Amino acid sequence: MTTLPSATPVRVPPQPSRTAVVRRARRINRELAELYPDAHCELDFTSPLELLVATILSAQCTDKRVNQVTPVLFARYRTAADYASADRDEVEKIVMPTGFFRAKTTSIIGLGQALCERFGGEVPGKLKDLVTLPGVGRKTANVVLGNAFGVPGITVDTHFGRLARRFGWTTSGDAVKVEQEVGSLFPRSEWTMLSHRLIWHGRRICHSRRPACGACPLAALCPAYGEGPTDPVVAARLVKSGPFS
């Protein structure tokens, strides 16, 4: 009878405590605040309605491209009623450079109609109302709340989700879960600026493919350091300088 070798115990690396995760998350936020003191929403707007429309147009499009289109659009359509009664062909022509222009036109005209029918032509300042509008999901609603109404909101776009996972703040790919899990690590008052900072860092240094780890000021704090090139010269070439608007 053969004796089976006793199983080698598997060593599970110790998980950092909740306190340690919170401390490190807040330290990363402080470093980002120093790195990007001017972080802000890179879409141009002067009212909640303009921001709402610009955010709808920014789906699958750069903020820079949206900002090239919106001056003409905003000069032509000033109120929700203007959008509600807009000529479809005319709107399509203006927003065409932002891509998906038919769907975006449908959303913008529908948005104008919904605002007039249900909210007296004004943009509502509550998440539960904003998400009932055509073309407006949680991400868009949080952008508008945080930047046009001063209500703290976490904007989980592709950059925010990726960086939150790299920092170990969440493992989820679900935007609502990411919003909740990251939100629990920070005071509400930090949510809007935290969103801008992560998005800025994602656009400039912590790219989706090949993050510039060797040129990243957060290298010492980041659990994902090494996901991109660590050689300083190679990494420096990957850094993109803004502005992106």
Ligand code: SF4
């Ligand atoms: S060290 Fe690398 S993965 Fe971590 S934040 Fe910096 S660029 Fe991103």
